[in-house]
Amino acid sequence: MENGSYICAVNSIDMAKATRKKKDPDASAEEKILSAARAVFTRNGYAATTVRDIAAEADLNFSLVNYYFRSKEKLYDLVMKDAIRQLLSGIKDVLNDVHTTPEEKIDLVCVGWIDMLLVHPDLPLFVMNGVANSSNDITKELVENNVFLTSYFVKQLMELHGKGKLKIAPLHLVMNLVSMLTLPFVARHLLLKTGAIDMKIFKAMMEERKTQIPGWIKLMM
């Protein structure tokens, strides 16, 4: 890293922190804060989260949050960028594989996406809120992990659509796929709080959808 870069040297105090050597094997404080921030931000959102909440979750003095991450906002941006990557980067690889058919991609995405959401069910709502009022930094992360129009999957679909071998418009197909995969997780509190279903049934349904959604999508094709 360019320690001596004059641009960085302007703010020497901040840079000392930013370029701090992590040779210490006991860097658990920074890690603990980051993972605590992930938990609290995801649970309560940016505005409802305090620096002291994060420190309490990490069981550390609250000054350490600013010591390691300089500000609440910078820490949030970090967490949000990770969340976006977690949400999108997985399906990005699948959809850009040149050796699989569109049908195979759909099968893989459905299983992978739902498996991921079963582990991180709050991620979609968290990211959607973050995107709504996003900084330039976050928008950049979005573009880099964008998968909706630039993927090889969509390219394959557009080719089929041009030949008349695909009924549905590619963008509608992607919308339907993402919608059916994601919204149940976003809206699950509504189902659970009203007593419509319980958590056990919800999980079972999501397991079913791993194989059913590909079938429904293929009916549209």
Next chain:
Amino acid sequence: MENGSYICAVNSIDMAKATRKKKDPDASAEEKILSAARAVFTRNGYAATTVRDIAAEADLNFSLVNYYFRSKEKLYDLVMKDAIRQLLSGIKDVLNDVHTTPEEKIDLVCVGWIDMLLVHPDLPLFVMNGVANSSNDITKELVENNVFLTSYFVKQLMELHGKGKLKIAPLHLVMNLVSMLTLPFVARHLLLKTGAIDMKIFKAMMEERKTQIPGWIKLMM
């Protein structure tokens, strides 16, 4: 009523500015605060909204907010309950109509729901956030407008499903319907900010989906 209630269009940035100026001078202070609260809460959420923000939006002294509504939280509960009603009560009537077939209900719900969301595109995300950390009062409003398991529509579907005249499980059908209708609005900032599509294309696609979603759903049946 319906003067200051959720007046905003799909292009929330432009419309928010346009409608912010022309406030009804004849509206009472209480009404002005309520409609201002609707706008600010829906835009920024509960925690990021201050009583002074609401008063500024209503162009009134900030003490009047507590004078008329006793507390920020009570005002928020009021707005949230209205939002839930706005979101769910419409489709509730359609789905409980004993004189229409399931197919007819699907047609009506798709048009009505998308028309509503084109006028109030921020409503789903706002309500989903509200449900996630909801009070008993709000949960009650949810149950009363619950439509997912108690509706006549689902009853019709379960009867067909029992007779083997419906392939898809009723609950999955409802999930798919609501998902395909709603998620594009929740996730639209992601599409817009990445430059995948612009607002004009988005609106056009939503118009298409009014008639296409019923077709796709019927393929699953």
Next chain:
DNA sequence: AAATGTATTAAACAATTGTTCAAAAATAAT
């Protein structure tokens, strides 16, 4: 052991928050 650098703590900071309250202004009732 001494010196140096890093990690952690506690205290303090100004700014902002929701809420209250008494006085003032406006309106209604007598």
Next chain:
DNA sequence: ATTATTTTTGAACAATTGTTTAATACATTT
């Protein structure tokens, strides 16, 4: 016109916020 009631205002409040800073504890290097 005088009184009574309601509406509006501005100031004040205690609590909480993110951030900074100086002092302390710990670790590593010399």
